[in-house]
Amino acid sequence: MAADDIAVRFRIKGKVQGVGYRAWAVERAEGLGLTGWIRNVSDGSVEVVAKGPKAVLEVFFAAAHAGPESSRVREVKHENVPADEAAALPPGFHAVATKRP
Secondary structure, eight states: TTTTTEEEEEEEEEEEESSSHHHHHHHHHHHHHHEEEEBBBHHHHHHEEEEEEHHHHHHHHHHHHHHHHTTTEEEEEEEEOOOHHHTOOOOOOOEOOOOOO
16 A cells, blocks of 8 residues: 555445446546445445545545436445555455345
């Protein structure tokens, strides 16, 4: 993890599953050079853990509010990720399996 990198967990709620939100987010994150993952959550939301410079994460956060054209984002919450969890993120940005209860 670069010295100025931080990691943030986002929870996106609304019409965000079955509308291409994950593929859209992977494309945006890769384009911004972020590291991390995105997955559907069984409650209908989408969860993202993204790592990169704070300014770049702010751009991603703003984009997450819009999402792809077919989505309807109602809410985006975020929290910092502990350094040990951030350090364990593999390279690249990927869609991963749905989180089940």
